[in-house]
């Protein structure tokens with residue numbers, strides 16, 4: 001059985017995370033964007049490992065105790081094994097320990113697996129941001145969770 005572990009995002013994870021981003025998003029984060037996260041104390045990012053191999057990441061930017069979850073991704077070959085849910089549960093634990101009072105995120109309205117996970121973790125829809133995404137243009141569902 002695959003062993004899943006979650007720890008802080010490290011510099012050495014970035015090449016593989018950039019590859020996972022590129023296969024997962026039409027507007028992926030670059031390696032430089034990941035590198036900048038590591039210099040920002042108000043960003044909390046976690047990497048999930050499957051049998052020690054980088055399988056995905058998630059994280060938030062904290063602004064006055066409201067955490068914006070700005071990236072959640074799992075490599076296609078590791079999807080549907082619960083990794084995103086494990087990783088996000090750890091992220092919420094981390095937020096609780098650092099005094100985060102609420103979480104907010106945007107998700108494409110068509111992204112049913114992601115919406116399913118967020119609802120399971122206690123996020124609720126609070127609105128729609130029309131035409132928020134590009135490539136392709138699509139509305140965002142805004143979801144929130146109180147601590």
Ligand SMILES: CC(C)(COP(=O)(O)OP(=O)(O)OC[C@H]1O[C@@H](n2cnc3c(N)ncnc32)[C@H](O)[C@@H]1OP(=O)(O)O)[C@@H](O)C(=O)NCCC(=O)NCCS
Pocket residue numbers: 024025072073074075078079080081082083084085086106107108111112113114116117120
């Ligand atoms: C969204 C994403 C992070 C989920 O990662 P994952 O590790 O596969 O997620 P999990 O295995 O923890 O959970 C997947 C859940 O979605 C469900 N699911 C799968 N396909 C689904 C669909 N079409 N509709 C609804 N639910 C679906 C699964 O049944 C599972 O739920 P369950 O545990 O209750 O059975 C991953 O698909 C991904 O990286 N996608 C591309 C990037 C992306 O969209 N990121 C989110 C941006 S907001």
